Amino acid sequence: MTLFSVYQKLLNQYGPQQWWPADTPFEVMVGAILTQNTAWTNVEKSIARLKSKRKLTAQAIDRLQHDQLAELIRPSGYFNVKATRLKNFCHWYLAQGGFETLNELDTASLRHGLLSVNGVGPETADDMMLYAFNRPVFVVDAYTRRIFSRLGLVDDAIGYEPLREKFELEFISKRKQVNEEARVAHYNEYHALIVVHGKDVCRTRPRCEKCCLRRQCAFISDN
Ligand code: SF4
Structure with a gap:
């Protein structure tokens, strides 16, 4: 075999x-962080809470107080750690110029950049590479x-x-x-x-x- x-x-x-279950590439990236060490059903609840409060954008997450974000993503577990990771990621994402600018990078440079974010390990980075940026990374x-x-x-x-x-x-x-x-x-x-x-x-x-x-x-x- x-x-x-x-x-x-x-x-x-x-x-x-027909993965990934998300409406936008940014939602994929948020889901990739929230799904660390938890079941997807819990992630769905956090995503729904972020959407209902109109906070599912990089700008909104970057501006939210840590405790407010942690409360919104509470269903996905490890919510304090994940709030820090999400804020790190969104801050970096905005500083890089957002999706369009990042998407201009070649695959190796983009993966290197994602892995430079505190809280984004290889599996999370590769979820983003494959399902948000459509890059050929298993x-x-x-x-x-x-x-x-x-x-x-x-x-x-x-x-x-x-x-x-x-x-x-x-x-x-x-x-x-x-x-x-x-x-x-x-x-x-x-x-x-x-x-x-x-x-x-x-x-x-x-x-x-x-x-x-x-x-x-x-x-x-x-x-
Ligand atoms: S369930 Fe896992 S361990 Fe069992 S036969 Fe299938 S692959 Fe093998």
């Missing part, structure tokens, strides 16, 4: 996911590591960057000619499918009897 054949099986099982999360190490396709101690590169290189090597648009579409769909599978089936206590990958899974044969 290869990383690419897993993609095909997950796509057959769950169908296209997103690695805890589900990715868990599913693919159980399948026996990666070492569970593999670092973030080598794992990201492994997914990106395998897709590129499958295609003689692959343009940026096709890479973005593939990474977008694959990460979304991994999240669905990790959340519903390959959980901490896996539901292997329901799994479309069980015939090839090393975890099954080892247990």
